[in-house]
Amino acid sequence: MESTELVVNxxxxxxxxxxxxxxxxxxxxxxxxxxxxxxxxxGQCGACTVIVEGRRVNSCLTLACMHDGDEITTIEGIGQPYxxxxxxxxxxxxxxxxxxxxxxxxxxxxxxxxxxxxxGWPSFVSDDLDGPAELSDEEISERMSGNLCRCAAYPNIVNxxxxxxxxxx
Amino acid sequence: xxxxxYAKATAHADATAxxxxxxxxxAGGTNLLDLMKLEVMAxxxxxxxxxxxxxxxxxxDDGGLRIGALVTNSDCAADKxxxxxxxxLSRAILAGASGQLRNKxxxxxxxxxxTRCYYFYDTAMPCNKREPGSGCQAMEGFNRIHAIxxxxxxxxxxxxGDMAVAMTALHAQVEIEDKSGDIRHVPVREFHLLPGDHPExxxxxxPGDLITAVILPPPVEGKQIYQKVRDRASYAFAxxxxxxxxxxxxxxxxxxxxxxxxxxxKPWCDEAVEELxxxxxPSAELFGKAADLLLxxxxxxxxxxxxxxxxxxxxISVLKKATQTGAxx
Numbered sequence: 001m002e003s004t005e006l007v008v009n010x011x012x013x014x015x016x017x018x019x020x021x022x023x024x025x026x027x028x029x030x031x032x033x034x035x036x037x038x039x040x041x042x043g044q045c046g047a048c049t050v051i052v053e054g055r056r057v058n059s060c061l062t063l064a065c066m067h068d069g070d071e072i073t074t075i076e077g078i079g080q081p082y083x084x085x086x087x088x089x090x091x092x093x094x095x096x097x098x099x100x101x102x103x104x105x106x107x108x109x110x111x112x113x114x115x116x117x118x119x120g121w122p123s124f125v126s127d128d129l130d131g132p133a134e135l136s137d138e139e140i141s142e143r144m145s146g147n148l149c150r151c152a153a154y155p156n157i158v159n160x161x162x163x164x165x166x167x168x169x
Numbered sequence: 170x171x172x173x174x175y176a177k178a179t180a181h182a183d184a185t186a187x188x189x190x191x192x193x194x195x196a197g198g199t200n201l202l203d204l205m206k207l208e209v210m211a212x213x214x215x216x217x218x219x220x221x222x223x224x225x226x227x228x229x230d231d232g233g234l235r236i237g238a239l240v241t242n243s244d245c246a247a248d249k250x251x252x253x254x255x256x257x258l259s260r261a262i263l264a265g266a267s268g269q270l271r272n273k274x275x276x277x278x279x280x281x282x283x284t285r286c287y288y289f290y291d292t293a294m295p296c297n298k299r300e301p302g303s304g305c306q307a308m309e310g311f312n313r314i315h316a317i318x319x320x321x322x323x324x325x326x327x328x329x330g331d332m333a334v335a336m337t338a339l340h341a342q343v344e345i346e347d348k349s350g351d352i353r354h355v356p357v358r359e360f361h362l363l364p365g366d367h368p369e370x371x372x373x374x375x376p377g378d379l380i381t382a383v384i385l386p387p388p389v390e391g392k393q394i395y396q397k398v399r400d401r402a403s404y405a406f407a408x409x410x411x412x413x414x415x416x417x418x419x420x421x422x423x424x425x426x427x428x429x430x431x432x433x434x435k436p437w438c439d440e441a442v443e444e445l446x447x448x449x450x451p452s453a454e455l456f457g458k459a460a461d462l463l464l465x466x467x468x469x470x471x472x473x474x475x476x477x478x479x480x481x482x483x484x485i486s487v488l489k490k491a492t493q494t495g496a497x498x
Binding site for chain 2: 002018019020022041042043046049055056057058061062063065066109112113116119120121122123124126129130141142143144145146147
């Protein structure tokens with residue numbers, strides 16, 4: 001058993017768990033935060049995306065015990081039903097989902113992705129590596145390629161992210 | 170996942186001592202944990218090296234860069250010095266994986282990532298890489314993603330990465346600390362091995378060896394290109410990729426470095442092809458000869474036969490772009 005302290009959405013949690021427990025399973029099964037979803041469990045779909053120390057990661061591909069003391073933001077920390085983030089409101093306004101299973105991962109991923117673009121990080125489709133990183137539809141699609149949507153709500157997801165990124169800039 | 174013991178390394182010597190005693194390092198863990206879930210790999214002990222001081226990119230005395238082994242792919246690709254002076258490396262990293270994975274994946278770990286051969290991943294199947302001597306199902310099976318150069322009768326798997334392909338073209342060196350604390354440098358070109366009779370061995374690392382950094386030589390002049398061909402527009406491994414650094418002197422090719430991904434058990438390079446191009450004026454005939462030489466020994470296994478003409482076309486296209494004078498890089 002490993003003792004780990006996880007600071008999730010600003011609150012410290014003590015965790016006693018087997019070394020095999022992934023960050024995803026710790027959040028869902030040990031801390032009861034079921035907003036983060038398990039899709040493929042192999043890093044291919046992005047449903048499990050959370051923000052660790054400011055960076056979006058696949059929580060299924062990292063062990064909880066590797067994150068002792070780390071600050072983690074899950075979908076529950078981004079907004080609540082009556083206090084939505086700008087991105088969450090934009091997903092509602094643009095109908096950026098159908099079944100909703102990939103949505104927490106999409107929103108955690110896009111929240112951090114907008115910050116990456118703001119910091120000037122280039123992407124595979126950027127003509128100029130030196131930016132500025134304008135979030136065109138092509139840029140959004142490329143930067144969000146780690147989040148799959150089985151319902152294929154992609155056009156509306158892109159619209160929601162473009163709107164939220166524009167409002168925040 | 171099989172049970173394992175877990176320890177956090179506090180210092181390099183602690184890490185290498187544990188690794189010399191049969192433990193496996195974990196850094197980003199994105200490939201290792203995937204393989205552990207499938208029980209393709211089942212280390213008895215993991216040593217977490219994430220808290221070691223290997224997360225900096227610093228200038229070397231000769232004007233190159235030292236990229237710490239724990240620098241993430243995201244940080245490496247976004248680093249201003251790398252974007253400005255080694256754009257082929259930024260481009261190659263950004264061509265691989267997803268934003269989430271690049272945030273976790275490290276420079277050292279990325280060099281050590283394992284093949285994505287379907288049969289290596291399927292523990293119900295024989296695989297000489299996973300279980301030496303058990304056989305290879307890829308040769309007469311599904312082999313769309315497999316090698317056309319440098320394969321052996323034991324294994325036709327490919328090295329899947331992009332980053333190391335750019336580092337091969339850049340003549341980078343891998344800095345390795347062994348269990349005695351001695352440091353050695355190995356060219357990236359010699360780090361990965363061809364499968365031969367021992368496909369279970371991906372690279373030259375020995376038990377207890379810790380990759381501490383990758384060293385880039387001082388920036389070289391010329392146009393830098395990374396061209397990747399894959400089955401979908403993003404987040405897919407290379408069927409064929411080319412990293413090229415080409416310097417022109419008027420109408421003549423002054424220097425050229427080429428490396429190829431998706432074709433072999435290691436990032437492929439062929440110095441004879443580079444020598445053929447240097448000192449020549451670009452032409453369709455010259456580029457055709459370069460492709461002929463590169464692919465003289467190429468062999469398909471059925472589903473991957475297409476990679477031979479594909480590689481030929483990608484190389485010619487990259488050489489055309491790289492030798493156009495006057496255009497920006």
